Amino acid sequence: MGEKVNQFDDIYLGLAPELGLLRLAQSGLGWKARKGEGIFTVRDADLKKTYWIRAARNFQLRLHLRDGKIVKFDGFQRDDYEKLKDIIKTNYGLQLETKELSVKGWNWGKTEFQSSNLLFNVSNKEMFEIPLNEVTNTSLTAKHEVMIELSGPDGEGANKDKNRKGDQLVEMRFYIPGTVPKDPDADDDEGEEENAANVFYEEIKAKADIGEAAPGDGIVLFSETLCLTPRGRYDIDMFPSFLRLRGKTTDYKIAYTSIIKLFLLPKPDDVHVLFVIGLDPPLRQGQTRYPFLVFQFVREEETDVTLNLDEETIASKYEGKLERKYETRTYEVVSTLFKALTSRRVTIPSEFFKSYHNQSAIKCSMKANEGVLYPLDKSFLFIPKPPTFIPHSEIGSVTFSRVGGTASSASRTFDLKFNMKSGVDYSFSSINREEYTNLNEFLQTKKIKTKSMEDESTGRYDIADESDSEEDTGKRKRKPAIQDFGGDDDDGDSSPDEDFVAESESDVAEEFDEDAGDSGASGSDSDSGDDGDRAAKKLKK
Missing domain, CATH: 2.30.29.150 (PH-domain like)
Known part of the structure; x- marks a missing residue:
């Protein structure tokens, strides 16, 4: 219709990793990804304010919309300022305001919630901002400390987090001392104050979509x-x-x-x-x-x-x-x-294993942590702390210690070590000697190579007999480990992550308690x- 259109190349939308074209016309503006089908538009009537800000990717055009949302375009050059200022004034009747950022490098300042963003200001200048739609979790880690966990963006024109490369900020902690007056709208609370960190925590939950969901949505x-x-x-x-x-x-x-x-x-x-x-x-x-x-x-x-x-x-x-x-x-x-x-x-549980006491797991310890080890059809699982998943396919061999010979004849327990193909070892101790036969038979049934250390003092190993035929292992096929629990063991769930292994040990203070759940918790x-x-x-x- 003869409407003049101005175009800027190599512009990013928000935190999107791909470049696009930004076009500005009197009816509004639009951004289109160079590759793919990403398109984002804003009508002229929706614009409220515009800002020019120095950003990580050169300069940024920030748009404040009337519905409270904020849209950012990065990748402008310094010389684009005058041209962009005239276009915005002519097309939309708005001033392109220059917003200065704090570069002092201080780590103390004031927080401010602005629309869908959390701003951190130093000396009344913005130092950085956090889009609240990227906050996935928050918690009070101490009386005056609030943690927020971040993920990748998934807004308009942005790729999912898995497509982003390089380092990424995933967590921040804010130390917020002191107290603030309670909500003045609350009755009978005049003069009372509450922890400032708790107020900040509750506001993060409310604004970052990690608090209560819409009423009636829960199943x-x-x-x-x-x-x-x-x-x-x-x-x-x-x-x-x-x-x-x-x-x-x-x-x-x-x-x-x-x-x-x-x-x-x-x-x-x-x-x-x-x-x-x-x-x-x-x-x-x-x-x-x-x-x-x-x-x-x-x-x-x-x-x-x-x-x-x-x-x-x-x-x-x-x-x-x-x-x-x-x-x-x-x-x-x-x-x-x-x-x-x-x-x-x-x-x-696996139908091929039951313990000496007719259970589907054996009690043992992993380092100083007591727990239970479940021999499953395609893996071993130790719980509760640290939960350790050991797929059969990743096991190179299994070593039994203190199961025979004079040096261990008086011992009531033996040790077990999984020698993984990756070179990592998982050791379990204090296993009741009565469990050896059933556990060894289970490993033979699953055709996992086993060794037994006959004498710890000499360090001599004997390869366990692995000549059992399929007919022999078939004869040893057991009834379900716990018959009233029932069902086929199926560690063969359709999950493709069969080699998922716990990477780290929980260091949160907690103790394994056999009677921990007597008072409640349902199943x-x-x-x-x-x-x-x-x-x-x-x-x-």
């Missing part, structure tokens, strides 16, 4: 669920595409796409059931990473819940894998929901494939 809430790793009680609030894990000082948002493994395992005390969730990327608490969450449920505890889903949604979206109402054991409900919402299979059943219902029925017998 179900499981309150005060006992978690052994990381230790504490958490509310599990499940939504269609993610869950929130809320503790006293933590609030985590976990996307179902980051859940790569699920395990439902009976604890060898005949009282509790453990539900283990494998995460990638791991959950983070400060410097500690948690690749596995270990929840504990009382086996006989039941729950009565109604899902916030209509029958049509259950039939169409979840293909009938869920029921609208449950009146059964809590661990059955929890694992059934996780299986349906994450589309991951749930691994249950969930999950079937592994089509045998889940059968497993649940066997468990109820």
Whole structure:
């Protein structure tokens, strides 16, 4: 229609890694990625203010919109200022204001919430800003310290975080001393004050989309669920595409796409059931990473819940894998929901192993941490601290220590070491001597090479007999390790991350307590494939 259009090349939209073309016309402006189909537009009527700012990628045009949103375009050259100023004045009747940034390098200043951004100001000048839509988690790590966890952008025209290269800021901590007056709108609180860090923490949660979700969106809430790793009680609030894990000082948002493994395992005390969730990327608490969450449920505890889903949604979206109402054991409900919402299979104990005491796991220690080791069909899993996942395919050999000879004949326990193909070793000690035969037979059944150290003093090794034929191993095929728990063991879940291994040990103060869950925490059943219902029925017998 004869409308004049001005164009700037090699411009970035927000934190997007790809270049694009920015075009400004009287009716508005638009950005288009050079490669791909990324397009972003702004109408002239939506513009409120414009700013020119020195940025990491040369100079930035920042637009403040009338709905409170902020849009940024990086990559302008210094010489573009005068031209851009005239275009904005002519087309939109706005001034292109120059905004100076603080370059003092101080790490103390004042925070300010502006629209969807958190600003950090030094001497009344902006030093840096944090887009709140990139904040994924926040927690009070100390009385006056607030941690915020960041992820990559996923806004208009931006690639997902996995496409970004180089170093990236993933966490910041703010020390906020002192107190502030309480909300003046609150009654009976005149003159009272509250912790400034707590106020900042609550405001981050409210503005960064990690607080309460929209009313009515949640599917179900499981309150005060006992978690052994990381230790504490958490509310599990499940939504269609993610869950929130809320503790006293933590609030985590976990996307179902980051859940790569699920395990439902009976604890060898005949009282509790453990539900283990494998995460990638791991959950983070400060410097500690948690690749596995270990929840504990009382086996006989039941729950009565109604899902916030209509029958049509259950039939169409979840293909009938869920029921609208449950009146059964809590661990059955929890694992059934996780299986349906994450589309991951749930691994249950192996039918090829049972301990001397007819359990599906053996008690042992990993360094100074007591726990239980589960021999599963395609892996070993040690829980609760540190949760350690050992795939069969990554094991080079297994070494038994103190299982024979005069030097160890009086010992009631033996040690076990997994020699991984990667060169990493996992050692477990204080295993009851009675477990040796069953454990060794299981390893032979799975065709894992074993060694036994006959005498620690000489360091001499003997290769265990591995000549068993398939017919022999077939004869040793056992009934399910815990018959009333039931179902086929299936560490063969469809997850492609079969080699996922815990990388770090939790350093959060916590102790393994055999009776930790007697007071509460419910559980969930999950079937592994089509045998889940059968497993649940066997468990109820």
